[in-house]
Amino acid sequence: MGEVTSRQRQVVESLQEILDILANRRESELARLTKKLREAQRGLTELAQKEESLQNQMLEAAQQPESPQRSQLQSLSAEQERLKEETDRMARQLERLMAAQAAQSTRLAATKMGQASQSAGQGSAKEASAHAHQAKEALQEAGRQLAQQQRQNDAELVMEQLAQLRDT
Numbered sequence: 001m002g003e004v005t006s007r008q009r010q011v012v013e014s015l016q017e018i019l020d021i022l023a024n025r026r027e028s029e030l031a032r033l034t035k036k037l038r039e040a041q042r043g044l045t046e047l048a049q050k051e052e053s054l055q056n057q058m059l060e061a062a063q064q065p066e067s068p069q070r071s072q073l074q075s076l077s078a079e080q081e082r083l084k085e086e087t088d089r090m091a092r093q094l095e096r097l098m099a100a101q102a103a104q105s106t107r108l109a110a111t112k113m114g115q116a117s118q119s120a121g122q123g124s125a126k127e128a129s130a131h132a133h134q135a136k137e138a139l140q141e142a143g144r145q146l147a148q149q150q151r152q153n154d155a156e157l158v159m160e161q162l163a164q165l166r167d168t
Contacts, residue, residue: 030153030157037153040102044139045143051135058076058128073120077120077121087113091107106138109138
């Protein structure tokens, strides 16, 4: 009988070890996700700053005479297209991080960037600037959504850590 009790105790201890490992894995995963979300937040902020700079350059181009304006708009169109591709990559990254709302807003920003690039390529500086402004606003909204997601993940991480402390 003592051998059975000893064996049961070993099984319970082994199960407890497995539960501890799983709890630590969840905590580690939340910590990793929180870190990745913070990096994405910085990336969104950088994209919004670049978009604002492009928007300002497009507004400046609108004030120039026709000939220099067209060549400057062609250059800005190419730059806007590169930023659109970077924004598309960010949207895919946000989807992988399960930040669906932020990813959707980032995709909207990329669409607006594409429209801005097309308008600039066609020589319409004011229209390009308006699309660039909408893209910047969409990126800022994505940043707010991502910050909310980050707060939720931080709260989950704290709850996991508190649960682990209670169990010890």
